[in-house]
Amino acid sequence: MPQIRPISTSIVCPTCENDESTHRIELTPWDLRLFQLEYIQKGILFQTTVAKEVNQNLIQHLKASLSHTLNIFYPLAGRLSLIENEDNTTCFSINCNGAGAHFVHAAADGVRVADVLDPVYIPDDIVDNFFSMNMVQNYEGITKPLLAAQVTELVDGIFIGCSINHAVVDGLFHFPKQKVAELKAKANAEMGTNHISSLQALMAHLWLATTRNTTHHDLTTDQEVTYLVAVGLRQRMEPPLGEQYFGNAVLGTLVKSTAADLLHRGLGWAALQINKAIVSMTSDETKKYLEDWVKSPTFLSNERGVSTAIWASNSLLTGSSPRFNVYGNDFGWGRPIAVRSGAANKNSGKVTVFPGVEEGSIDFEVCLVPETLRALADDAEFMEAVCRVHAVVGAA
Known part of the structure; x- marks a missing residue:
């Protein structure tokens, strides 16, 4: 070893x-x-x-x-x-x-x-x-x-x-630019809108697949499934936070459904629910949350392998962003060829988003229990949009 x-x-x-x-x-x-x-x-x-x-x-x-x-x-x-x-x-x-x-x-x-x-x-x-x-x-x-x-x-x-300082098992799924565009177009067409983004369509695609494959194990169709999306608030605040602001400016917004309803309604509906939840994160809502937090502070926590305040059962949580220019780091050896994260703050359901190597592509680093991860890799509908997949054993 x-x-x-x-x-x-x-x-x-x-x-x-x-x-x-x-x-x-x-x-x-x-x-x-x-x-x-x-x-x-x-x-x-x-x-x-x-x-x-x-x-x-x-x-x-x-x-x-x-x-x-x-x-x-x-x-x-x-x-x-x-x-x-x-x-x-x-x-x-x-x-x-x-x-x-x-x-x-x-x-x-x-x-x-x-x-x-x-x-x-x-x-x-x-x-x-x-x-x-x-x-x-x-x-x-x-x-x-x-x-x-x-x-x-x-x-x-x-x-x-x-x-x-920010004061289980990983699978890395690579979605090429063309497949990302196809999922976005499909989601918008199903709902008769143009508001659903590429990332929102991808998250919905993953949410459907994990729910579909978890129901094969320990999830019944009438159980609640949730998706917690970390939303960047720098430009959502009024006035927007200055470019020199160096602290955190992220809050989570929760999307809920039953497993049966999610699977029945499909990609476009799931993506639109994620879109609506993100849009609801207004400056007024954020300020109210911060004022309430000061009166009664609560702290996010994570114990690897255990559901906590962040990870409830049957939940996904997405953090990071494909907008971060990680492949722009050149120390004289050329562009990086891959990006990876460590084991910190991981539990089943954690999804870390990276830009792919090719412009317009997106990588999902997904932390799931082994049986669900294997089922995802065998899911033809999910894998149709995936160019390649890697698994990192024992990350949780």
Whole structure:
């Protein structure tokens, strides 16, 4: 079994201090409600034949680049700060003290790019160990770095994994541009509208397939099924949040149906329900939620393998976005050839969305119980829109 061999660890600090007026940044309810979740873990895979003798220069170059980048994104070089007030309340903020980010240089001896991309089943000890800060929860940023970067050498490639404080089994399904367009057109045609987006049609396609295949196991047709969609609110607020806003601005909206109703009504209806739920996330609704949260705070939490406040039974949850330009990261080796996430915050029903390698394509990284994942791969109706599928074993 391949082992990830640490070569060096260090702390990378900004090259200059930020202005004193920004030394402390107060956290919002959007941030605070995520305290019990784990760090976000996302990474990109490059195919490269960098000679071993120049690897150290490459690492120094990446560390220098990170140091300069922290001058711009200086909160990530800080630590969380806790202040206990006399009225028995506690305040959290980011102390932008320049304490630095965690940097790990490691090697995956004997592991090739093909070991990550090609097999149907990829052992979790490969991908998960491309990330540091595993099992670290966001509130631990009081003593731990808010950002950790790990550069792992493969035989013929490099994986750069980032774990960032966000204050079971994976299947990766690739939907090519043409199939995405066909699903969008079908969903809109069924409902006589043009408001359903490509992503909404894809989510509906997945929701139908998982419900259809779960009913073969432990789900009856009269049971409730839900889809929780994380909605970005930066441009939905009035006025919109400024481009320089660095905190969280995401809330979930829940779509409900019975299994029988969902399967009977089909793709267009499911996609339109998702669309309506997203549209309902107005600025006024969001402000009301935040005001209510301050009066009675609740925290999202996740225990791997257990349904929690995030994952109810028979639920899907979608996060991330195909709009993120992950393939625009070029460190001099060309475009990345794949993107993967770590094991953090995963449970059955979690769906992470990435843009595909080809423009206009979309990848779904889907965390499901093994029998449902296998049933999906055997579902001709679902797989008709899929170009390829990989499974990552043991991620939950």
